Amino acid sequence: MKIATFNINGIRARIETLTGWLSGAQPDVVVLQEIKTQDESFPYEPIADLGYNIEVHGQKSFNGVAILSKLPLEDVRRGLPGDDGDEQARWIEATVAGRRAIRVAGLYLPNGNPQPGPKFDYKLGWMQRLHRHAQGFLADEMPVVMLGDYNVIPEPRDAAHPEKWTDDALFQPESRGALRRILFDGWTDAVRLREPDSPRGPFTFWDYQAGAWQKDNGIRIDHVLLSPQAADLMIDLGIDREERAKDKPSDHVPVWVDLDA
DNA sequence: ATGGTGGTGCCACCA
Secondary structure, eight states, X not given: OEEEEEEOSOTTTTHHHHHHHHHHHOOSEEEEEOOOSOXXXXXXXXXXXXXXXXXXXXXXXXXXXXXXXXXXXXXXXXXXXXXXXXXXXXXXXXXXXXXXXEEEEEEEOOOOOSSSSHHHHHHHHHHHHHXXXXXXXXXXXXXXXXEEEXXXXXXXXXXXXXXXXXXXXXXXXXXXXXXXXXXHTTOEXXXXXXXXXXXXXXXXEEOSGGGTTTTTOEEOOEEEEEOHHHHTXXXXXXXXXXGGGSSSOOSBXXXXXEEOO
């Protein structure tokens, strides 16, 4: 079962970018972030035509997440638990009924800039709620994949120029510590597992500005976290870097994991 | 020093 994450940066503006990638990459399951649209204006048809079931948690203008799956989706949950007043559409999870059932959670973690400030406080509060919910997943002892745009640069080697990020919410000790605390419970950072000794990169995001892609001035912020039971099923992992060089690209590229499920 | 979106006709907000 090939499971991917893709921050699409506006799905209506980039529907052809998405369908082009889907046709070639043939993922079984995809979590999307920053669809930037409400459920009723989501472009269902071109995606359904490629054989996908679709579950959307949309929002006008900003944020918005979705799950696409060639297999049936069951027990869909929208919104991260822990704050009934949170209006932002950043979380969707569902069970994918493959040869084995896999719980898939797609997330768009708050950016948190500028820091310090209320947006950074929201980010850290959101990460605390994520940690609690992730602990619940581990207690279930089933295969879980929690993937998406985490908006956290885990280590200096996850940025081309880490010194440029010292004042940014994505690279604060509090943000990195919160991610590390989640991982310490027993989650596997699948991309890092695949390239444990890389001194720089791999990257998943390159800014549109100042020729960041051409200079390979990237960061690694799109992460795939596997519960122990999911890590045991991992066959392969990839980052579709080539998507960043195509027409009308997102600033993120797809990251995928293949599980024996 | 780019790009999507939305409320309006170029500008603010968010990344």
